[in-house]
Amino acid sequence: MPRTSRKRSETGFYHVILRGNGKQNLFETDKDRAAFMEAARSSFSRDSVTLIAWCLMDNHVHLIIDDPLDRISTAIQRVTSTYAMYFNHTFGHSGHVFEGRYGSVPIIDDEQLLAAVKYVHNNPLKGMGITPDRYPWCSYSEYVSGVSRFADIDTLLELLGGTQAFVMFSINDNVTGYRPAFKKYADEDERATLAQQVFESFGCTATGVKELPKKTRNQVLKALCECGLTVKHVQRLTGIGEWTIRNAAGRINKR
Structure with missing residues (x-):
């Protein structure tokens, strides 16, 4: 079956994720x-790709990149092949190191860019309970110190207004949540936060959704589904019937 083509970013910005093959660790030391x-660093420089933010977890990697010349595929392939050679030589491994195709989400505007960077920096907190300021293998410290090692920090700092504004943005829980599109559904520990953000944006509560005017009610139901909640979860939260939710979310033929 032929692969579908990737969605191209009109802004040039992407959120990229690389996973270890079979969920194996990519990094031991x-x-x-x-x-x-x-x-x-080397690969992106050759392809005129700029690294905006990054985070290395044990078995996956998050990258926010700026790719003005549309060279993302070549650049990522160069990174993964270079590291795979290192990995196989170091650990006596043979076969694939990375899982299939890399995941990429086009970033459409500044708001999504900021939210994606915050999401990337918060990965250690979510995965290991380590706050970004205590985790050395992400770009958070580069932004806070104002000293770039791998990331181009100027773009974001200019957008926010400096390092102090970046810190305030990073700790602000009221910033709109972000869930990358390569995740079909939110993790269990994300659902409550995402749902609450939707309810707050519409000025309602979970149990109050059914009392809203039909048009507004359907907008809320659609927003809940689009942010990563399953239909069944929305049904449990709101007490609204499954088919009403499916119809509002455009999932009338999906189970």
Whole structure:
């Protein structure tokens, strides 16, 4: 079956994720992490791709990139092949290191760019309970210190108004949530936060959705589904029937 073409970003910005094949660890030591970042630095430089933000977890990597010349595929392939050679040589491994195709989400505007960067920096908090300021293998410290190692921090700092504004943005819980489109559904621990953000944006509560005018009610139901909640979860939250939710979300033929 032929692969579908990737969605191209009109802004040039993308959120990229790379996963270890079969969920295997990509990094065992800090030396491995440093090798990956050097591969990224070299590869992106050759393809005129700018790294805006990054985070290395044990078995996956998040990157926010600016790709004005539409070279994302070549650049990412160069990064992964370079690191895979290092990984296989270091660990006596053979076969694929990374899982299939990389995931990419086109970023459409400044608001989504900021939210994506915050999402990336918060990965250690979500995955390991480590706050970004205590995690050395993400770009958060570059932004806070104002000293760039791998990321181009100027774009975001100019957008926000400096390092202090970046810190305030990062700790602000009222900033709109972000869930990358390569995740079909939100994780269990994300659902309550995402749902609450939707309810607050419409000025309602979960149990009050059914009392809203039909048009507004359907907008809320659609927003809940689009932010990553399953129909069944929305049904449990709101007490509204499954088919009403499916109809509002445009999922009338989906189970």
